[in-house]
Amino acid sequence: MTQIKLVITGMGAVTPVGLGVxxxxxxLTHGVCGIGPITRFDASSLPIQIAAELRDFHAENYMPRQLARTMDPxxxxxxxxxxxxxxxSALSIEREADRIGLVMGTAMAGVTTVACTQAAFDAxxxxxxxxVPMAIGxxxxxxxxxxxxLHGPSLTVGTACSAGGDAILTAALLLQAGEADAVLAVGGESILCPVVVSGLAQAGALSRRNDDPEHAxxxxxxxxxxxxxxxxxxxLLIETLEHAQARGAQIYAELAGWANTNDAHHVTAPDPTGAGAAACMRRALERAALPPSAIGYxxxxxxxxxxxxxxxxxAVKAVFGDDAPPISSTKSMTGHLMGAGGLTEVIACVQALREGILPPTLHLDTPDPACDLDYVPNTARKADIAAAMSNSLGFGGQNSSIIVTRCEK
Known part of the structure; x- marks a missing residue:
């Protein structure tokens, strides 16, 4: 079966380091860190008191106040x-609404609404x-x-921290199957409530640098x-290339490869060998018909x-060997956006392709002998690249890899 070319024609981002793409x-490119003390609630009694919040955010500035009141963050x-x-994207929706789909990715959906409602109910x-409408994903x-x-297919995926990447994958599958001509892949997350913070703290998953949040x-x-x-x-708005060209859309990048695998190892810990993540990257490269050497970031x-x-x-070493490309973690600035991370981090890849800049990994000051790749430490770097990969790895052994390339029309 011939693979239909897919392209990205719209992007949107809401993050702790900037609202709007x-x-x-x-x-990202200026190394802004969005991490600080938790202000959403009183965290003084919790072992973890830091997060990357959206500060000075007022939903009513972007939507009617009444609508904002009906939504979890x-x-x-x-x-x-x-x-x-x-x-x-300048997509004309009304005349082809039945052919425009939507895939949502989120790890914990309206958990903050559940927590706040339970506390109020107990009081x-x-x-x-x-x-209920504010809680379900x-x-x-x-x-x-x-x-x-939008009247086309609508699906929601909840594959933990890989949900954003899997929303992109699911959108691609819908387009390849002919179920839609354009699909909006979306991710959203806000888990800032005492019960979740406490649970992750007890699991030993969170940084305890309350006294130095910026470097946590x-x-x-x-x-x-x-x-x-x-x-x-x-x-991300993803379309078939044919559909995008027919309407004269601006094309930001080609969605060239995607994959999903499972470690089948542990509910929270990754396979220590990285085998599942490596398999995911290989499948994404195979889908994109690219050798590992083609990935520039x-x-x-x-x-x-x-x-x-x-x-x-x-995992990266297993796939790319001694010639691994530069690799960076933008979570050093945004914190872990969970279900939203797969989307925002693919946007970072698209922008790296378009702007010729690789965002840095902040606070990489003490080399770890077990982590000895080029992580673009502390400062953004100019680089002319033609293909980039985004990895998202979640609880339950979920692995997602997405590849974007410059669009060759």
Whole structure:
């Protein structure tokens, strides 16, 4: 079966280092760190008191106040990112609404709404009628579809921290199957509530650098001690090349390869050999019909956990050998956006292709002998690349790899 060429024609980003793709990219290339003390709630009694929040964010600046009140924060972020992607694409929706699909990715959906509602209920308050629609994951996609009149396929994936990448993969499968001509892949996440922070802290997953939040997320550094929770949203409009060319769309990049695998090893820990992640990267390269040497940059999952960074390094070495390309973790700036990360990090890859700049890995000061690749430490780097890969690796052994290339029309 001949593979249909797919292209990216719209992008949207809501992140702790910038709202909107231009601001997000500027934040990454200038090494802006969005991590600081938690302000969303009183975290003084918790072992972890830091996160990458969206600060000075007011949803009503981007949507009607009443609509904002009906959405959990993860929905708001996804909604705003989707709006930016659709507006930037100049896609005429009304005349082909049945052929425009939507795939949403989120790890924990409306967990903050669940936590806040439970606390209020325990304090004797009533549960409001909006509780369930604000808590379940697919309503983020529903709100976007309602606002823009999208009538094509609508799916929501919940594959933990690889959900954003898997939303892109699912969009590609829909397009390849002829189920749509354009699909909006969206991710959104906000898990900032005491119960989740406490649970991840007890699991030993989070950095405990409460006294130095800006330097807490240190991917691939010998002194790394866990990830930092982030929040945000991302969106990509993906179309068949034929459809995009027929309407004269601006094409940002080709979506050349995608893959998903499972470690089948442990519910939270990665396979220490990196075998599952390596298999995922190989499948994405095979889909893209590219040799490893064609990849000029990898945006790593790179969460700053001792086990995860080491396993990903081994996986990259297994696929690319001694000629591994530069690899960086933008989570050192944004924190871990979970379901939104796969989208925003692919956007970073697209921008690296377009702008010829590789975003850095911040706070990489102490080399780890077990992590000995070129991680673009601390400062952005100019580089002329033609293909880039984004990896997202999640709890449950979920692995996602996405490859974007310059579009050869």
């Amino acid at each position: 231009d601001a997000y990219w500027s934040g 993860f929905m708001q972020y996804a909604f705003i990112a989707a709006d930016e992607a659709l507006r930037g 004797g308050k009533r549960v409001g009628p909006r509780f 697919n309503i983020a996609a529903a709100q976007i579809a309602i606002a823009h009149g 997320c240190r991917p691939f550094d010998a002194m790394r001690d866990g990830f930092v929770i982030g929040e945000g949203g991302g969106a 990898i945006n790593a999952h790179g969460t700053s956990t001792p086990l995860g960074d080491r396993a990903e390094t081994l």
